[in-house]
Amino acid sequence: MSQISTKPPSGMRDFLAPDVARRRHVIGVIARVYESFGFVPLETPTIENLSTLLGKYGPEGDQLLYRLLHRRERLARALEGKPDGGKTTELDLSDEGLRYDLTVPLARVVANYGELPAFYxxxxxQPVWRADRPAKGRFREFFQCDVDICGTKSLVADAEVCGAVATVLRELGFGNDANGFQIHVNHRELLRAMVSEAGIDLAMEGQALIALDKLDKIGADGVKTELVEKGIAAEAAAKLLDVLAxxxxxxxxAARAADAASSVDVAKPGAKAAAELIELLAIVAGGPAGPHLVFDPTLAxxxxxxxxxIFEITCAGLAGSMGGGGRYDGLIGMFTKRQIPAVGFSLGLERVLLVMEERGMFPPLGLGxxxxLCRFPEIGAAQAVAVATQLRAAGLRVELFADTPSLGKQLQYAATIGAPFAAIxxxxxLAAQSLTLKKLTTGEQKTLPIADVAAFVRAG
RNA sequence: GUGAGUGUAGCUCAGUUGGUUAGAGCGCCAGACUGUGACUCUGGAUGUCGGGGGUUCAAAUCCCCUCACUCACCCCA
Known part of the structure; x- marks a missing residue:
């Protein structure tokens, strides 16, 4: 098309009024619930330095970062090439990028403000950006809704973030048991132990875990095939599946954890992790996440x-996850000498909305x-403005029709925009300081004093 | 990144083996009805048929390229 495209960029969306109403509704519940757990709000810039972002997410993550090109002289200099004749690289062209998640900016903030509470x-x-290919429920600009607790290794913190997201989903109507949604839980150290037990090189750990994660989808044989394709010996792959089974x-x-208790040496790697998961499950049992938490050794x-x-939320009918999280005791330490442990959970706003949309879970949302307020040509605009002002002062949402076409057109417009009432x-x-109120759905109408209009409208 | 599909009016979509001036429904505009919308009736406006190139007497239709979107996979929230 030679005309300028009027669509938003791929993977990004405009939100019209009904979209905004639904998003606000969900965000409102999330913020209220998070605050009820004692979390305080934080907002950080859209743009972060690349030095903050790079190297935190793994190689795939770095690839998906949006980078901001240098401007003007600095760009020109970078494009000219290096004095020593070396090749210009990505890093010469940019040193800033759009944030990829909310966890890394949080880690930066915690490292930057020493005066924050010890248990922040x-x-x-806020929105985050990923240079991914869009798909159903996946966007290049999307909102994450994060809760994190920094400054403690206590599993109570892990349980609290699970409790917070579980409460959100329960309040939104996802259900109060594991049929509504599940929080899968696993442990990085346990995964690591299983991989190493199978005799797989730790360098291949990431690849192995990705394959494992698909066990439910492609079955044991499928995982085995994939492991072998990735260069893992068939024996080791088989062993890994046995360990997993x-x-x-x-x-x-329990068996794993018992090893930790009985042995001074680490007889079985992962024993401590198993003990932690048992403890976590026990703590969570007392809270809202209890019915939803399930141990899933394939979760990576x-x-x-x-x-x-590590955590991930799934629910029936959703391909990906509604949210995920986990403990990251080393991340903040990448920004400061202080080692500060932390754990967090992130809800994907669009994923939550997608499921709510499909299941028709939204309550009626007042809008528009x-x-x-309709008027006849003989009524001056200033008089109409004065009446509209009176109605607004009484707490009504009032639109004043700007022109004075036939009353029929004005009423037609009222119906088109979905206004429940037209005031004539x-x-x-005007002489009686009254208005004729017409209820658009039924056609009933009644003339009453302006002072009584607000009560009449509220009564429906 | 891989595979498949779809691009025709504001929206949802027809459009035959290539063949006059590209259609329907909904919506929009005007009127019947200038202090009353919805129902009805009458009339009206729509468009680079995603874009570019090619084949042909003739292309929405066939071929190539390109762009966009959708779905699945991959990965993720």
Missing amino acids: KRYQI AARAPGFL RGLSYYTGP PQVL LGSNE
Whole structure:
């Protein structure tokens, strides 16, 4: 098309009024629930330095970062090439990028403000950007709704972030048991132990975990094939699947944890992790996340900064996850000498909205004017403005029709925009300081004093 | 990144083996009805048929390229 495209860029969206109403509704619940858990809000810039962002997410993550090109002289200099004749690289052209998630900016903030509380609990609801290919429920600009607790290794913190997101989903109507949604939980160290037990090189850990994650989708044979394709010996692949099968058996965590208790040496790697998961499950049992938490030894997460328990929310009918999180005790330490442990959970706003949309979970959301004020040509604009002002002062949402075409057109417009009432202002009404209120859905109408209009409209 | 599909009016979509001036429904505009919308009736406006190139007497239709979007995979929230 030679005309300028009027669509937003790929993977990005405009939000018209009904979209905004639904998004605000969900964000409102999330913020309220997060605050009820004692989290305080944080907002950070859209743009971060690349030095902050790079190397935190793993190689795939770095690839998906949006980078901002240098401007003007600096760009020109970079394009000219280096004095020593070396090749110009990405890093010469840019040193800033759009934030990729909210966790890394949080880590930067915690490192930057020493005066924050020792146990800093913040929530953050802001857009993030990833240069991904869009798909159903996946966008290049999307909102994350994060809660994180910094400054403690206590599993109570892990349990609290799970409790917060579980409460959000329960309040939104996703259900109060595991049929509504599940929080899968696993442990990075446990995964690592299983991989190493199978005799797989730790360098291949990431690849192995990605394959493992698909066990439910492609089956044991499928995973094995994929592992071998990735260069892992067939024996090791088979061993890994055996280890995993054992991990799915009831009592696995308890057996593992017992090793930790009975042995001075680390007889079985992962024993401590198993003990932690048992403890976490026990703590969570007392809270809102209790019915939803399930141990899932196949759960792996792509982000490289996780160190302990990891989480992911799934629900029936959704391909990806509604949210995820985990413990990252080393991330903040990448920004400061202080090692500050932390754990967090992130809800994907669009994923939540997608499921709510498909299931028709939205309550009626008030939107647009309650009253369209119509007037006849003989009524001056200033008089109409005065009446509209009175109605607004009484608390109504009022739109004043700007022109004075036939009353029929004005009423038609009121119906088109979905206003429940039209208020008609003519010379009779003006003389009596009254308005004729017409209910658009039924056609009933009644003339009443301006002072009584607000109560009449509210009564429906 | 891989595979498949779809691009025709504001929206949802027809459009035959290539063949006059590209259609329908909804919506929009005007009127019947200038202090009353919805129902009805009458009339009206729409468009670079995604873009570019090619084949042909003739292309929305066939071929090539390109762009955009959708779905699945990959990965993720």
